[in-house]
Amino acid sequence: MSRAFRRLAAAAAGLAVVLLLVAPARAQITFPSAAPISAGNVIVRTQPTATEESQGVQSLYDENIVLYGASPDLAFILENKSIVSNSANIVTNGKTAALTATGFGDTVLDTRYNLYEADGIGSTFRIAPYIGIDLPTGMDNTNAFMPRELQPASAAWGTREALTASWQTLFWNAQALIGYQNYASSSGFQPGSSLLADAAFHYMIWPSDLDREVPAEVFASLESNYSLGAVDRMNGEAISGTGGQLWTVDPGILYSEPTWGTAFTALLPILQQYRGPGAPRYDYGFELTFRYSFFTYHHW
Amino acid sequence: MQLISRVIGSGGLALTLALAPAMGWAEPAAAQAAASPAGAPAGEVQVTVLGVTAPFFTFGIVKRLEQIPGVQHASFNLLHGRADVQLKPGAVVTDDELRQAVRSASYSIGGIHWIRRPDAAGSASTAGIAAVNQGTK
Numbered sequence: 001m002s003r004a005f006r007r008l009a010a011a012a013a014g015l016a017v018v019l020l021l022v023a024p025a026r027a028q029i030t031f032p033s034a035a036p037i038s039a040g041n042v043i044v045r046t047q048p049t050a051t052e053e054s055q056g057v058q059s060l061y062d063e064n065i066v067l068y069g070a071s072p073d074l075a076f077i078l079e080n081k082s083i084v085s086n087s088a089n090i091v092t093n094g095k096t097a098a099l100t101a102t103g104f105g106d107t108v109l110d111t112r113y114n115l116y117e118a119d120g121i122g123s124t125f126r127i128a129p130y131i132g133i134d135l136p137t138g139m140d141n142t143n144a145f146m147p148r149e150l151q152p153a154s155a156a157w158g159t160r161e162a163l164t165a166s167w168q169t170l171f172w173n174a175q176a177l178i179g180y181q182n183y184a185s186s187s188g189f190q191p192g193s194s195l196l197a198d199a200a201f202h203y204m205i206w207p208s209d210l211d212r213e214v215p216a217e218v219f220a221s222l223e224s225n226y227s228l229g230a231v232d233r234m235n236g237e238a239i240s241g242t243g244g245q246l247w248t249v250d251p252g253i254l255y256s257e258p259t260w261g262t263a264f265t266a267l268l269p270i271l272q273q274y275r276g277p278g279a280p281r282y283d284y285g286f287e288l289t290f291r292y293s294f295f296t297y298h299h300w
Numbered sequence: 301m302q303l304i305s306r307v308i309g310s311g312g313l314a315l316t317l318a319l320a321p322a323m324g325w326a327e328p329a330a331a332q333a334a335a336s337p338a339g340a341p342a343g344e345v346q347v348t349v350l351g352v353t354a355p356f357f358t359f360g361i362v363k364r365l366e367q368i369p370g371v372q373h374a375s376f377n378l379l380h381g382r383a384d385v386q387l388k389p390g391a392v393v394t395d396d397e398l399r400q401a402v403r404s405a406s407y408s409i410g411g412i413h414w415i416r417r418p419d420a421a422g423s424a425s426t427a428g429i430a431a432v433n434q435g436t437k
Contacts, residue, residue, distance in 0.1 A: 035357075036351060036360065036407065037360070037406060038361070038404060038405040039404045039405070039406070040404070069406065072403055072406040114406065117351070119351030119407060120350055120351070121350055121380065121381035121410065122379065123351070124351035168353040168354070170353055170354075173353065173354075204354075210377075211380070213376060215355065216355055217355055256355060257356070258355045258356060258359035259359055293356070295363045
């Protein structure tokens with residue numbers, strides 16, 4: 001049974017890779033949670049994501065995340081978009097040209113503290129606040145003809161504060177996050193701040209017997225991501241088509257073993273209201289996640 | 301049955317016993333360890349861990365327990381929230397070390413149930429002894 005599911009997961013992962021090669025990509029899902037991280041545990045995740053939007057906007061990026069358990073209650077999270085490639089049909093002097101901006105993205109360093117914890121046999125409820133800083137490590141002008149908001153990186157310092165909660169049981173788990181993201185201006189460009197509200201539900205669909213050493217599990221997942229953003233500004237002037245609200249619902253499937261896991265998630269927009277005309281609208285997106293866990297002896 | 305009787309009757313008993321481990325008919329691992337060539341007893345303990353919900357999270361607690369000096373192997377039963385820990389022959393592990401490992405893994409301890417507990421002198425209680433300790437954080 002285990003072998004059959006491993007083959008199925010490998011086949012699904014292979015199919016997802018093929019889809020990513022032909023489908024385009026942008027938008028963060030799988031938000032930070034309050035799930036336990038052991039002291040000395042390092043979890044590495046890579047998440048290639050592709051989205052397709054109107055006006056020929058296609059985005060493809062690979063987000064790499066490293067989580068480190070510094071102590072039973074304190075964790076550090078480093079998020080970096082290693083490669084970002086945005087394409088769009090840009091109209092200049094009445095002519096339309098397909099342009100692409102490719103380069104390194106920005107980095108976020110988060111600190112998470114386990115504020116509240118209620119554990120039972122096969123269950124845990126946890127609340128953890130996050131404080132993060134956005135580091136302008138990426139490229140903000142790789143193609144001078146592309147609009148600023150379609151460059152691979154913002155070049156702006158920023159902060160992120162969030163409160164996240166997780167309620168996990170043997171058969172399902174639920175997560176929620178509410179947060180606020182704020183940026184400083186850079187070279188006259190001021191990305192709009194945003195309010196984030198996320199929720200996710202995972203339901204175990206395999207195996208049915210847990211009264212043994214369980215080698216792997218398969219979950220069906222449904223995630224909801226909502227953001228309410230202020231407009232981006234250039235030299236104090238609002239950029240039309242930025243800001244507003246975006247709500248996506250993301251169904252997916254997750255395969256997880258003790259040391260590694262993989263997930264495939266579709267990104268489906270439910271609500272899109274932007275401030276001013278001219279905004280590209282999300283059509284759909286895909287995200288593939290690979291996760292690997294290992295231990296180091298170095299911790300507090 | 302007649303064939304078995306003939307094998308045993310013809311001196312096949314020694315051969316049968318010699319082949320038993322290779323055929324998977326041997327005693328459980330813990331019992332083997334208890335009768336290791338060095339003659340040193342191996343301890344065995346069950347630790348109830350609260351908060352573990354999936355295989356991905358069992359990795360942390362199993363790894364933390366196996367990092368305790370003297371622990372040979374640990375496995376986890378999700379349904380009962382129980383870590384089964386086998387010690388190396390002659391090794392002594394304290395309840396405090398087990399509690400510390402569970403907390404380091406970011407979980408809470410529900411209890412410690414010794415199946416076979418070696419003492420500091422290196423001897424052990426006979427196999428099959430019931431719980432001698434229960435602890436809750």
